[in-house]
Amino acid sequence: MTPLELAPPPTVDDAIAACRTRIDSIDADLLALIVQRVECATEIGRLKRRGGLPVYHPARESSIIANLCARSHGALRDDHVASIWGALFSASRALQGAPSAAFLGPAGTFTEAATRQFFGDAVRTDARETLEGVFAALSEGETEFAVVPIENSTEGTITRTVDLLAQHAAPITGEIEQAIVHCLLSASGSLEGVDCVLAHEQALAQCRGWLDAHAPRLRRIAVSSNGAAAREAAEHGHCAAIAGEPAALRYRLRIVARAIQDDPNNYTRFLVLGGPSPEPTGNDRTSLSFAPSDGTDELAHLFGVLAQRQIDVLWLAVRPARAAGLPYRYFADLHGHASDPHVRAALDDLAPTLSGLRVLGAYPRARLTDAVCRSSSGH
Numbered sequence: 177m178t179p180l181e182l183a184p185p186p187t188v189d190d191a192i193a194a195c196r197t198r199i200d201s202i203d204a205d206l207l208a209l210i211v212q213r214v215e216c217a218t219e220i221g222r223l224k225r226r227g228g229l230p231v232y233h234p235a236r237e238s239s240i241i242a243n244l245c246a247r248s249h250g251a252l253r254d255d256h257v258a259s260i261w262g263a264l265f266s267a268s269r270a271l272q273g274a275p276s277a278a279f280l281g282p283a284g285t286f287t288e289a290a291t292r293q294f295f296g297d298a299v300r301t302d303a304r305e306t307l308e309g310v311f312a313a314l315s316e317g318e319t320e321f322a323v324v325p326i327e328n329s330t331e332g333t334i335t336r337t338v339d340l341l342a343q344h345a346a347p348i349t350g351e352i353e354q355a356i357v358h359c360l361l362s363a364s365g366s367l368e369g370v371d372c373v374l375a376h377e378q379a380l381a382q383c384r385g386w387l388d389a390h391a392p393r394l395r396r397i398a399v400s401s402n403g404a405a406a407r408e409a410a411e412h413g414h415c416a417a418i419a420g421e422p423a424a425l426r427y428r429l430r431i432v433a434r435a436i437q438d439d440p441n442n443y444t445r446f447l448v449l450g451g452p453s454p455e456p457t458g459n460d461r462t463s464l465s466f467a468p469s470d471g472t473d474e475l476a477h478l479f480g481v482l483a484q485r486q487i488d489v490l491w492l493a494v495r496p497a498r499a500a501g502l503p504y505r506y507f508a509d510l511h512g513h514a515s516d517p518h519v520r521a522a523l524d525d526l527a528p529t530l531s532g533l534r535v536l537g538a539y540p541r542a543r544l545t546d547a548v549c550r551s552s553s554g555h
């Protein structure tokens with residue numbers, strides 16, 4: 177082509193293609209900005225939940241739209257600004273509405289099932305490998321809520337959780353009760369070639385009688401969670417695992433035996449930690465901890481006050497206080513909400529005499545899941 181020959185004018189198709197390339201690049205920039213916006217809104221959602229504030233703030237949305245309409249100087253119609261930002265608000269509200277909850281993972285544990293039961297499937301779950309990790313996630317603000325097991329109907333109190341409750345200032349804001357049906361799982365669906373069974377120590381204890389009777393030759397190995405047991409059994413064919421059906425599905429294991437827990441009415445109570453304090457519902461639980469320096473007198477006074485006000489003790493645990501001069505720290509759940517007048521009055525009576533009294537939370541009592549209600553009324 178000589179210098180005098182002009183390049184042919186771009187075709188309509190070429191011009192559209194060039195504009196589309198530019199739109200693709202602008203969209204990529206917009207997406208990056210929208211992601212940043214959504215991250216800010218998610219942080220606002222966390223703060224709102226901490227402060228007990230509602231997600232939806234219509235006055236703030238109207239003022240954003242009014243500002244943007246004024247800034248667009250007519251380049252965009254007001255109704256278009258409103259509908260574009262309306263879509264952004266709706267996405268950011270939806271993301272703020274889904275709370276995050278840390279639980280003892282990995283996926284497939286009973287704690288995950290309890291978490292989903294309480295928060296619904298939209299919850300953003302955050303699996304941690306240890307109970308310490310779950311508490312740390314909450315105290316470091318990496319999650320809004322945490323769900324931890326507190327007691328099992330066969331094996332009793334989960335003492336590690338109680339000790340962590342004493343160490344962390346995590347407010348208790350809810351409880352969940354769940355039927356626990358343990359299954360023996362293996363990759364092949366049989367125990368051929370299997371020489372050990374992995375499970376959380378609680379599950380090994382809850383299935384002790386069944387294992388003694390039906391699988392005495394299997395070496396019992398405690399691991400951090402039932403989900404971890406199932407995950408490892410999927411990787412090592414010579415290991416079986418005790419876990420629930422969701423873990424079998426999750427790790428593609430087969431069920432060797434179902435409902436192997438020694439007590440058919442086996443259930444676990446879980447605590448929800450974090451978030452604003454719930455209002456009284458008329459059927460609540462208040463959790464306390466205290467460390468009597470004068471054991472007998474202080475305890476006698478506690479039970480005297482509770483008897484006088486007809487307040488039932490729903491749960492009691494005693495742990496080494498791990499503090500000089502204080503042998504034990506006690507944990508007690510009372511029936512009633514800390515702001516119910518009779519519970520308030522009892523706490524006022526107790527505060528001056530019960531050493532180290534702390535209210536760990538006041539929250540609605542759980543209703544047992546259908547599975548437990550069925551089994552406790554029937555088989």
Ligand SMILES: C=C(O[C@@H]1C=C(C(=O)O)C=C[C@H]1O)C(=O)O
Pocket residue numbers: 216217220231232233234236237240264265266268269272
């Ligand atoms: C992000 C917030 O929450 C909601 C979402 C808004 C947004 O996406 O800008 C604005 C108001 C609220 O309805 C907020 O309150 O600022």
